[in-house]
């Protein structure tokens with residue numbers, strides 16, 4: 222094994238920071254997931270574990286850390302909205318990833334199904350009903366069935382290795398049909 226490979230190769234048990242760094246090599250979009258809790262309070266969290274699951278029925282998933290302050294609110298809710306952020310929404314992503322702040326400060330939200338808060342700005346918004354919940358180690362995996370979608374087709378905000386970015390299409394290659 223070359224010395225550069227030796228440095229990059231790690232066998233379990235590896236550190237959380239090594240695992241997080243490696244997982245960060247998978248670039249994602251950024252979403253904000255919102256709901257309303259049993260005390261009628263708006264709840265939201267920045268999430269990049271979002272993924273599509275199924276077209277028929279239309280299912281998506283995301284996972285929430287059991288350590289999140291809003292964990293119990295999302296564990297108990299049957300409805301939530303997933304907003305895929307546009308490239309100009311980094312500040313909002315940071316706002317919903319921060320603790321001990323009023324995450325909805327300054328936002329004129331509208332109401333979706335079951336009164337869930339819908340952000341005024343986004344690229345795509347899915348309103349979902351809970352379909353399944355699965356154990357996922359220190360997270361819970363939440364699968365939702367999409368009830369409505371709103372697609373404004375903004376250029377997405379992206380996230381790779383802890384850094385936000387924007388999408389730059391590669392030139393010189395025809396689109397796959």
Ligand SMILES: Cc1cc2nc3c(=O)[nH]c(=O)nc-3n(C[C@H](O)[C@H](O)[C@H](O)COP(=O)(O)O)c2cc1C
Nearest residue numbers: 267268269270284285286289290291317318319320
């Ligand atoms: C880019 C990014 C992606 C994140 N993705 C997730 C995620 O998928 N699941 C999760 O539980 N937390 C995720 N977080 C962390 C939460 O947004 C953060 O811990 C938040 O403060 C939790 O809210 P609360 O503890 O105030 O309820 C992410 C944070 C950032 C910056």
